[in-house]
Amino acid sequence: xxxxxxxxxxxxxxxxxxxxxxxxAVKHNVGDxxxxxxxxxxxxxxxxxxxxxxGLNDPVYIQYIDFLKKAAHGDLGKSYFYKKxxxxxxxxxxxxxxxxxxxxxxxxxxxxxxxxxxxxxYPKRLFSxxxxxxxxxxxxxxxxxxxxxxxxxxxxxxxxxxxxxxxETVNVGGWRTGFLTADGWRHxxxxxxxxxxxxxxxxxxxxxSEMMEVLESDYIRYAxxxxxxxxxxxxxxxxxxxxxPVITVGGVQLGITIAFTILTETVFQxxxxxxxxxxxxxxxxxxxxxxxxxxxxxxMVVVNTVVDIIYGVVNPTVRITGAA
Amino acid sequence: xxxxxxVEDLTVNFALRTGDLTALNxxxxxxxxxxxxxxxxxxxxxKSVAGFAIINLISKPGYIAGGRVLFQGEEISALPQEAxxxxxxxxxxxxxxxxxxxxxxxxxxxxxxxETLQAHRDIGPSEAAAIAADKLRKVHxxxxxxxxxxxxxxxxxxxxxxxxxxxxxxNDPQLIIADEPTTALDVTIQAEIMDLFLELCEQSRMGLxxxxxxxxxxxxxTEKIAVMYAGKIVEEGRTGDVVRSPRHPYTQGLIAALPQGxxxxxxxxxxxxxxxxxxxxxxxxxxxxxxxxxxxxxxRREPASLPVDYPGGGQGVVACHLFDPQRHxx
Amino acid sequence: MMDHWQRFKASDLFxxxxxxxxxxxxxxxxxxxxxCAFSAPLIAPYNxxxxxxxxxxxxxxxxxxxxxxMDDYILGTDAQGRDLLSTMIYGMRISIxxxxxxxxxxxxxxxxxxxxxxxxxxxxxxxxxxxxxxxLSFSYLMVAIFVSAVLQAAVGVGRFxxxxxxxxxxxxxxxxWPQYARTVRASVLAEKKKEYVEAARVTGFNSxxxxxxxxxxxxxSPILVLSxxxxxxxxxxxxxxxxxxxxxxxxxxSLGSLINAGFEYIFSGSWWITAFPGLLLVILVLAVNxxxxxxxxxxxxxxxxx
Numbered sequence: 034x035x036x037x038x039x040x041x042x043x044x045x046x047x048x049x050x051x052x053x054x055x056x057x058a059v060k061h062n063v064g065d066x067x068x069x070x071x072x073x074x075x076x077x078x079x080x081x082x083x084x085x086x087x088g089l090n091d092p093v094y095i096q097y098i099d100f101l102k103k104a105a106h107g108d109l110g111k112s113y114f115y116k117k118x119x120x121x122x123x124x125x126x127x128x129x130x131x132x133x134x135x136x137x138x139x140x141x142x143x144x145x146x147x148x149x150x151x152x153x154x155y156p157k158r159l160f161s162x163x164x165x166x167x168x169x170x171x172x173x174x175x176x177x178x179x180x181x182x183x184x185x186x187x188x189x190x191x192x193x194x195x196x197x198x199x200x201e202t203v204n205v206g207g208w209r210t211g212f213l214t215a216d217g218w219r220h221x222x223x224x225x226x227x228x229x230x231x232x233x234x235x236x237x238x239x240x241x242s243e244m245m246e247v248l249e250s251d252y253i254r255y256a257x258x259x260x261x262x263x264x265x266x267x268x269x270x271x272x273x274x275x276x277x278p279v280i281t282v283g284g285v286q287l288g289i290t291i292a293f294t295i296l297t298e299t300v301f302q303x304x305x306x307x308x309x310x311x312x313x314x315x316x317x318x319x320x321x322x323x324x325x326x327x328x329x330x331x332x333m334v335v336v337n338t339v340v341d342i343i344y345g346v347v348n349p350t351v352r353i354t355g356a357a
Numbered sequence: 358x359x360x361x362x363x364v365e366d367l368t369v370n371f372a373l374r375t376g377d378l379t380a381l382n383x384x385x386x387x388x389x390x391x392x393x394x395x396x397x398x399x400x401x402x403x404k405s406v407a408g409f410a411i412i413n414l415i416s417k418p419g420y421i422a423g424g425r426v427l428f429q430g431e432e433i434s435a436l437p438q439e440a441x442x443x444x445x446x447x448x449x450x451x452x453x454x455x456x457x458x459x460x461x462x463x464x465x466x467x468x469x470x471x472e473t474l475q476a477h478r479d480i481g482p483s484e485a486a487a488i489a490a491d492k493l494r495k496v497h498x499x500x501x502x503x504x505x506x507x508x509x510x511x512x513x514x515x516x517x518x519x520x521x522x523x524x525x526x527x528n529d530p531q532l533i534i535a536d537e538p539t540t541a542l543d544v545t546i547q548a549e550i551m552d553l554f555l556e557l558c559e560q561s562r563m564g565l566x567x568x569x570x571x572x573x574x575x576x577x578x579t580e581k582i583a584v585m586y587a588g589k590i591v592e593e594g595r596t597g598d599v600v601r602s603p604r605h606p607y608t609q610g611l612i613a614a615l616p617q618g619x620x621x622x623x624x625x626x627x628x629x630x631x632x633x634x635x636x637x638x639x640x641x642x643x644x645x646x647x648x649x650x651x652x653x654x655x656x657r658r659e660p661a662s663l664p665v666d667y668p669g670g671g672q673g674v675v676a677c678h679l680f681d682p683q684r685h686x687x
Numbered sequence: 688m689m690d691h692w693q694r695f696k697a698s699d700l701f702x703x704x705x706x707x708x709x710x711x712x713x714x715x716x717x718x719x720x721x722x723c724a725f726s727a728p729l730i731a732p733y734n735x736x737x738x739x740x741x742x743x744x745x746x747x748x749x750x751x752x753x754x755x756x757m758d759d760y761i762l763g764t765d766a767q768g769r770d771l772l773s774t775m776i777y778g779m780r781i782s783i784x785x786x787x788x789x790x791x792x793x794x795x796x797x798x799x800x801x802x803x804x805x806x807x808x809x810x811x812x813x814x815x816x817x818x819x820x821x822x823l824s825f826s827y828l829m830v831a832i833f834v835s836a837v838l839q840a841a842v843g844v845g846r847f848x849x850x851x852x853x854x855x856x857x858x859x860x861x862x863x864w865p866q867y868a869r870t871v872r873a874s875v876l877a878e879k880k881k882e883y884v885e886a887a888r889v890t891g892f893n894s895x896x897x898x899x900x901x902x903x904x905x906x907x908s909p910i911l912v913l914s915x916x917x918x919x920x921x922x923x924x925x926x927x928x929x930x931x932x933x934x935x936x937x938x939x940x941s942l943g944s945l946i947n948a949g950f951e952y953i954f955s956g957s958w959w960i961t962a963f964p965g966l967l968l969v970i971l972v973l974a975v976n977x978x979x980x981x982x983x984x985x986x987x988x989x990x991x992x993x
Contacts, residue, residue: 330825
């Protein structure tokens with residue numbers, strides 16, 4: 034098990050290294066940092082002095098090492114728009130996005146597991162057909178369209194729910210949370226439902242098809258032949274085996290969710306990382322773009338590594354051999 | 358000696374979109390308490406279906422289309438789901454073909470044994486674990502207490518089949534249905550497992566229904582034999598009688614195909630042709646296209662099951678027009 | 688050709704297709720949309736690319752059945768004053784072109800890599816599969832968004848608009864090749880064990896010939912199923928990028944950019960600018976997805992999960 038975890042962590046570092054290289058390449062090639070610091074009205078000599086100060090005249094590999102060193106200390110450069118370190122801006126906006134992802138993940142898990150299992154156990158029942166029919170429609174509607182429909186229906190037409198922003202938030206030790214106020218929750222409803230709208234049907238379909246495959250297996254037939262209670266067969270014997278592929282795919286999907294936060298946050302002007310990212314794109318705020326890349330890359334790598342390790346814990350064959 | 362299991366005219370169909378297929382066509386046989394029966398046939402003859410049909414565990418799109426199963430006098434084929442569940446793994450246990458696929462890979466051996474006990478008896482986990490360890494010892498697995506905490510992949514195929522046999526013994530069943538229990542194993546381990554079965558059956562006077570394609574194994578282990586061909590039983594009798602003087606041309610072919618000790622180096626006799634698939638069962642006697650004694654009537658009429666006598670006074674049943682006294686050679 | 692058609696008509700695929708109403712309807716819808724999209728200049732009432740049709744005075748006219756609707760504009764006009772129906776048909780053409788070309792690109796890259804990795808195995812296989820792992824562990828949409836954002840920042844919005852179509856094809860195409868590579872590789876590994884490949888090898892066929900003429904045809908059903916899913920994904924990805932303003936510009940809108948352009952007008956009640964393109968996008972993707980589901984059920988290939 035230890036060997037397995039170490040391998041996964043080494044792999045995570047390799048991937049982080051690749052991401053940082055991309056980050057550096059972007060920083061090095063896109064946008065003029067001097068211009069971003071000073072604006073246009075600066076003399077040529079002054080520019081040259083700043084270039085020298087910033088180390089922009091050093092060989093590329095020295096700049097790269099410098100970039101890595103700083104990044105390791107959490108220094109990802111300065112956002113020219115916010116006039117403060119990009120890492121600080123990112124950390125300031127991160128809670129909004131993380132809370133959004135958390136709530137939608139909960140919605141996805143709480144709904145997809147029972148619905149997926151039901152559709153697998155009773156594939157011919159009417160309700161299962163409704164679930165499957167609904168899920169194929171669900172995967173065919175883009176997240177931003179669901180979000181827009183939600184805004185039009187519940188905000189513009191009915192006026193029940195707010196259409197943008199996080200509402201009232203409370204600062205808990207530097208973490209601005211919307212969980213502690215009713216207003217915050219009201220603002221969370223539409224964005225989190227929209228964000229879960231694409232993954233929920235995917236998860237239902239995944240759980241159903243994996244579970245159906247497991248239900249056909251010899252060991253499930255054997256479990257029936259042992260005279261076990263049907264609920265034990267479904268929820269222990271079959272579901273535990275269904276979990277393995279669901280965890281692997283689930284990890285990848287969670288990564289995809291982060292991409293969808295950009296879409297959701299854009300529609301709802303949710304002041305999180307996705308919104309920040311699109312602002313940075315419009316303002317060509319390179320430092321912020323790179324910081325976003327590094328931060329999101331790190332989250333994905335951490336999530337994938339954790340998912341792999343959880344997989345190892347659930348799957349007894351990995352635990353012993355140390356190889357996956 | 359009282360009858361343990363009686364199968365009468367059992368028929369299993371598979372509902373396919375092109376119509377129903379008959380996998381088991383009016384099968385009847387009986388087994389006494391403590392008796393060992395071999396159900397023999399080529400793969401696809403319907404042997405496994407028969408085994409699963411007894412405990413009403415036919416998976417879709419299959420269904421039991423007719424006939425009945427009596428177990429210790431009770432018609433278990435008519436029981437509701439919950440009642441038949443109480444019989445499965447309790448009074449009738451099953452041993453599956455491939456030990457690598459039978460045990461649940463993500464649960465420990467202990468869990469899979471304890472749950473089988475708790476499904477049928479009201480006992481605590483530690484008491485159940487003690488029984489489980491005891492049964493593992495019975496199938497000659499060393500340090501069973503430690504083994505209970507391990508997962509299936511930590512055992513070899515032969516060990517796993519022993520564990521599966523131990524699981525089958527947990528609730529002291531009256532009947533074990535073993536579906537090709539040695540086919541997936543190495544040849545050397547096959548004999549060990551069969552010896553184990555014999556030893557256990559004799560110890561606790563359990564009935565055994567051994568489903569196999571291997572006539573040699575059956576002739577060494579069982580008292581009774583039923584030969585299946587294309588979903589039907591073509592011959593049934595005492596093992597010694599049937600092996601010594603088979604009556605049905607198909608059984609004769611099977612016996613002739615066995616490697617004989619005294620004729621080493623001679624060619625094995627193969628029955629010409631192959632068994633028909635379920636979609637292409639010929640009319641009349643399904644064996645007639647391959648039969649060396651085929652007559653005009655064979656292609657027209659299905660033979661009835663007829664009583665036959667074996668040399669030495671043994672009695673049996675055979676489904677072949679050759680033995681029909683009222684046969685008119687049309 | 689006739690021979691192929693006869694064989695197809697006798698196949699299981701066609702048999703099941705005839706019996707599946709959902710599959711027939713979704714196939715018909717897809718063909719209809721496809722034909723409409725590619726005959727856009729013939730059937731669209733107006734040409735949205737013609738600057739003469741941009742007129743702010745006629746902007747936000749509602750559909751013909753609503754108060755204020757005009758017979759000239761059946762589904763109303765967008766914020767630029769263009770006929771919405773015409774703009775949608777042209778937009779759908781862009782969405783379909785990008786979707787199909789991107790999938791073609793993915794398929795070519797993925798199939799070649801999958802064949803090579805599966806057939807030769809060893810270090811080459813290890814390298815490509817690690818690469819596929821790493822790439823799949825990142826959200827392809829995230830990668831596409833980031834690359835588009837950086838490129839837009841690097842070349843400027845105006846220049847970006849000119850190269851948007853080939854760029855979107857490349858970025859969506861490159862992001863998804865591992866799906867094909869893994870599926871093809873798995874099929875190759877399964878096929879490689881079979882006798883006919885062994886026979887072809889023994890008879891001295893060279894490896895290229897074995898791969899292209901013998902193994903690849905047997906990987907066709909998973910590739911077909913995967914491609915259907917991927918076309919739906921690619922169309923959705925393009926829509927997402929365009930919605931974020933990282934794809935097609937408003938002057939040559941795809942369905943995604945039309946939805947984006949219409950979004951701010953829903954607050955003033957002009958819902959149709961968003962709703963009709965959105966509906967068309969959903970119908971297009973749904974038809975493709977339903978076809979994919981049908982193919983998966985019938986062909987039942989082993990797809991690589993992930």
